[in-house]
Amino acid sequence: MANLKLIIYRTKQKENGECNVYIQIIHHAKTAWIKTDIFVLPENFRDTKILGGKNGDRNAQIKNIRLSEIITQYERILLDNAAKIETLDAMAIKTFLINGPSICITDFCKFTELRLSELKKSNNKGTFVPLTNMLRLVRDFHMKPTLNFSEITPRFLEQFAAYYLKKGHKINSIAVYMRYIRSMFNDAIDEYNVNIGDPKILNYPFRKFKIETEATQNRNLPIETIKAIRHFKIISKREEITKDIFVLQMFLFGINIKDLFYLKKENIVDNRLQFSRFKTSRFYNIKIEPEAASLIEKYKGEKYLLWFADNNNKERRGKSIPHSRTIDMQYSNETAFNKMLNVQLKTIEKRLELKLPSPLTTYFARHSFATIMREIGISKDDISLCLGHINPEQNLRTSGIYIKEDFLRMDVANRKLIDFIIKE
Numbered sequence: 001m002a003n004l005k006l007i008i009y010r011t012k013q014k015e016n017g018e019c020n021v022y023i024q025i026i027h028h029a030k031t032a033w034i035k036t037d038i039f040v041l042p043e044n045f046r047d048t049k050i051l052g053g054k055n056g057d058r059n060a061q062i063k064n065i066r067l068s069e070i071i072t073q074y075e076r077i078l079l080d081n082a083a084k085i086e087t088l089d090a091m092a093i094k095t096f097l098i099n100g101p102s103i104c105i106t107d108f109c110k111f112t113e114l115r116l117s118e119l120k121k122s123n124n125k126g127t128f129v130p131l132t133n134m135l136r137l138v139r140d141f142h143m144k145p146t147l148n149f150s151e152i153t154p155r156f157l158e159q160f161a162a163y164y165l166k167k168g169h170k171i172n173s174i175a176v177y178m179r180y181i182r183s184m185f186n187d188a189i190d191e192y193n194v195n196i197g198d199p200k201i202l203n204y205p206f207r208k209f210k211i212e213t214e215a216t217q218n219r220n221l222p223i224e225t226i227k228a229i230r231h232f233k234i235i236s237k238r239e240e241i242t243k244d245i246f247v248l249q250m251f252l253f254g255i256n257i258k259d260l261f262y263l264k265k266e267n268i269v270d271n272r273l274q275f276s277r278f279k280t281s282r283f284y285n286i287k288i289e290p291e292a293a294s295l296i297e298k299y300k301g302e303k304y305l306l307w308f309a310d311n312n313n314k315e316r317r318g319k320s321i322p323h324s325r326t327i328d329m330q331y332s333n334e335t336a337f338n339k340m341l342n343v344q345l346k347t348i349e350k351r352l353e354l355k356l357p358s359p360l361t362t363y364f365a366r367h368s369f370a371t372i373m374r375e376i377g378i379s380k381d382d383i384s385l386c387l388g389h390i391n392p393e394q395n396l397r398t399s400g401i402y403i404k405e406d407f408l409r410m411d412v413a414n415r416k417l418i419d420f421i422i423k424e
Contacts, residue, residue: 002027002078002085002093004071006048008040017041021050021067023074025090025097032090034097036070038063083121087113105188106200108147109135112184126281134180137164149188149201152181154209161212171214178211219358219367223375226250226368226421228352241308241329242344244295246365251292251418253284253386253410254366257341261312261334263305282388287411289418308337338362369417376420378413385410 003026008019018039025032040050044057050067052060074097078085085093087110105111112135119128138147141163161174185204192200221229230247234240249255258278267275271293273286288296301307303315311330331337342361349360366387373383 001082002090004074004078006067006071007033008042008045010042013042014039019045021045021063023070025093027085027088027090027093030090032094034074034094036067038067083117084114086117087111106148106150106192108149108152108184109139111149111188115184115187124281126277126279130176131180134177137177138181149185150203152185152205153203154205157181157205157209171212175211175213182206182211219361219364220371221356221364221368223372223420225352225354226372228354229348230421232348232352238329238340238344239348241299242341242348244298245341246345246362247421248292248295249362249365250369250421251289251295251414252286253388253414254369255284255286256366257338257362258334259284260306261304261309261331261337264303265301265305267305277388280388284388285407285410287407287414289415291418291422309334372420373413373417376416378416382409382413386413 005024005026007022007024009022010019013019018041021036021038021040023034023036025034038050040057040063044051044060050057050060050063052058057063077097078093081096084105085096087105088096092105092110105114112131116128116131116135119131138160141160157178161178164174164177165171185201185206188201189199189204229243232239232243234243245257245260249257249260252260252273256277256279259275262278263273263275267273268288271288273288274284276283296305299306299308301310304310304312308329308331311332313332316332329340331340342359345360345362349356354360370383370387373386374380
């Protein structure tokens, strides 16, 4: 938070020898000053106070009260707008305090930083991570300390896209960055252009610039391939783990590896796996069928649902635990775990002589889960429920009780899928 302090400049005196009292603003090693209407002789100012008494300033008490009121007013503004203040430099804070909290942040990067601080407080990781990545890429491309909204033109966006295409980023990845840039424009316009006669954000490049996307590669596996993976004859421990985790994904709604990796024992409530997805914060409530339960039991962890995560980086933080695993095949994070799985899946793909449009990875489980459900007659609405595209907890009875039938529909759909997979 910015620091405020009362000071005088002894070299800047009026004819009568008095100096103006300033409020000094210090923030991120930068300084700015706000001039007050209070004057004092240098010998009567000490340690941010005006001295009174027989030899001091005869109006010392009144002046000190006035300065205290100003400081208190400014500190209250800083406290009430802490997140926004953190994104400003000292000069911007000066303007903010003088003009009031309605100041408009027209710097794109600073506005985005403000949104990020708000997301961090609300623990919205699903948006925080990709928005952070977008801001980093914009700064790497722009390479200047400031970037006004008005500088982001259709031409700017075209060059941004071309720059990262050349660096090897996928078209759809760039489309995600563009959507987050657009969302910052929309947020700024909603916040600052309330007065139609005095808009602050004057341009909107997305009226002319169209975000390009391309069709994603097919990652659906036919049921015969799923069964072949399930019955795959393993020759190593890693292959066994990989096969089991891939099947477990299928039995748990195509669960993402990051979500699976960080699940803890307390996520199981009344034989149901309850958690919020990292990417979207969407709540899941999955009945643990016997087939899934046996795999969870096989790899049961001490603190985490599966022992692969028991010695991850979060557990090592602040502890003198060496990087080496306490037992074989524990991983520092979900990325390391997923990398191992994908390496083994490539081996499985090769030995099964699968002819896939792209290398077999854990992502195939989620895509295949939805496709096979559709093949066995599960409705699109129920598939959306299982994938978390529809949130059952948003469907309320008039009495305000959550509709439990939605979870039952998901249970029935998942049981049908598991029966179809294990059917010989």
